[in-house]
Amino acid sequence: MNFAIRATLVDELLQTHQAYWRFNVYRGAHYQHLAKHAELLRFLLALSDEQVQALQGDDSRLLNSIAPHFPAAASILSLITLDSPPTVIPVHEPPPGVPGRKWQQISAFIKCHTTISRPAVEWCSGKGYLSTAISQRFSLPAVGLEIDPQLVAAGNCFAYKHHTEVKIIDCDVLSDSVYQHIEEEQHVLALHACGGLHQRMLSLAVAQHCKQISLAPCCYHRFIDEYASLSAQLKLSPLHLTSDDLRTAVRQTNTARKGETQARRTLQAWHLGFRELLRQQGLASHTPLPSLPQHWSKTGFAAFCQRLVTLTQLTFALPSNLDAAENAGWSLLHRAERIDLVRMAFRRAIEMRCVLDSVLFLEEQGYRCSLATFCRSELSPRNLLIQAQLPRSD
Ligand SMILES: C[S@@+](CC[C@H](N)C(=O)[O-])C[C@H]1O[C@@H](n2cnc3c(N)ncnc32)[C@H](O)[C@@H]1O
Structure with missing residues (x-):
């Protein structure tokens, strides 16, 4: 397939599937467009944490595993597949100082x-x-x-x-x-x-x-x-x-260190937990929220929420007990990571x-x-x- 044809097909596929890759479940977006893909949803929500991690880091594996429930996956796979890399074993050790x-x-x-x-x-x-x-x-x-x-x-x-x-x-x-x-x-x-x-x-x-x-x-x-x-x-x-x-x-994290992944997940769960608090307060839960640097994952959920309140200038008092919101954040993350695999497929x-x-x-x-x-x-x-x-x- 020449490049012009491949580009046309990729472009058309992206145009016709925008609803699947232009929604961000981490920002509280709803996923009504997946309602007609009940099998796909069932498959995704049944994945273990290890399976999710493996699919997040490997496009072919992800596309092959959702293809039976999501036909576009097979087309994507054929359009993104190129010659495989040669297995390279460097002849020399890296020179001192080179990672x-x-x-x-x-x-x-x-x-x-x-x-x-x-x-x-x-x-x-x-x-x-x-x-x-x-x-x-x-x-x-x-x-x-x-x-x-x-x-x-x-x-x-x-x-x-x-x-x-x-x-x-x-x-x-x-x-x-x-x-x-x-x-x-x-x-x-x-x-x-x-x-x-x-x-x-x-x-x-x-x-x-x-x-x-x-x-x-x-x-x-x-x-x-x-x-x-x-x-x-x-x-x-x-x-x-x-x-x-x-x-x-x-968005592919397979070269991230374990600590970085854990910090990123903690911040994502807390973001979702904070959104849950906004929703409970009757405040629009899709309010844009700033991302906080990774070191905030070492604080606690309360400090994190307080920081977001300050940065967004929202006027509401945080409840004294935030356990329920934090737990909600973690279970929303569990769901979001699975739903987001659809966006990752693109x-x-x-x-x-x-x-x-x-x-x-x-x-x-x-x-x-x-x-x-x-x-x-x-x-x-x-x-x-x-x-x-x-x-x-x-
Ligand atoms: C992702 S790093 C890649 C460095 C190197 N090619 C490698 O693979 O290790 C990008 C580099 O671009 C440099 N850079 C960023 N903006 C630049 C600019 N306007 N002009 C020249 N270099 C720039 C950065 O300082 C950085 O060293």
Whole structure:
């Protein structure tokens, strides 16, 4: 299936199923649209905590298991399935200081390239571990562009220690100063550059006629005021993705630590418990509530509620005994986690639409493109890799 057809099908599927992925049960949204899916609801509500956790972290497993009760799941699965990643066992241990997981991602990213033969420019390079690995592996000069001066300094020390021809440059890629670093004969690469930053990379690389581009995108909602499609094809679509939609695309927690997951769940349960209190007080239970940072999970439900009352400037006195509301929060969470699996079933399709938009844009500009997963989702759920090349003009 070519990219244009795949994008059309993904876009149509998202349009016709908006009710299923544009509702947020954690914000107190009702799910009347699931009323006609009694079998699906029964299946979801009977799942154990372990099953929910496994399905939350694995798109194929989730889609395969709900497919008998929700026919759209089979279509989603066929549209999101790409070539599998090669099993990459890094040849070398990570260099000292490089986190193991990051090193494995870098090894997998590089392994997907048959060769890299042009000087590399790494977009939003952090400490430039990818630049250094490329420079070593292919004996090429590389430049990393990074806004954080501390990362720039640390990256230059790292490159120097490894005797590479790598320079990390202090550069805001959203500013005009970036133009001087992008040239036609370069290979522009990014591993996990966020939304607005990778859209900028593609626009600039195309404008400068860069011969080769490799992009593993992430966090589509970041560095963007309002998502605008890059491709002429998807610009014509009536579907406009909001920031919340883009957040749904990256809602996969299988790389989170156990403590982080527990803290997130506690805050979600308390949010739902607080909503229950609002409902009991006759206050609109869908009032927007701010998210509190993770450390609030270490306080207690009463302190959490008091903080929300202060932040939302709601005028009601909290009951002296909050046990019932807290318990209600936990049982609402139990239900919400199961219902939310329906929204989760669409997250990769939303991500695929964003990525296909980039691919179509590059194709429209004359690039030959490929799209594959470059690593297992346990290593990074942001595992899509676009490779684009301008055909030789001779
Ligand atoms: C998600 S990290 C990825 C870093 C690296 N590519 C990796 O995989 O480890 C994104 C990086 O983008 C950098 N960044 C954010 N905004 C930027 C900007 N406007 N210009 C250049 N770099 C930026 C951040 O400081 C951060 O190092």
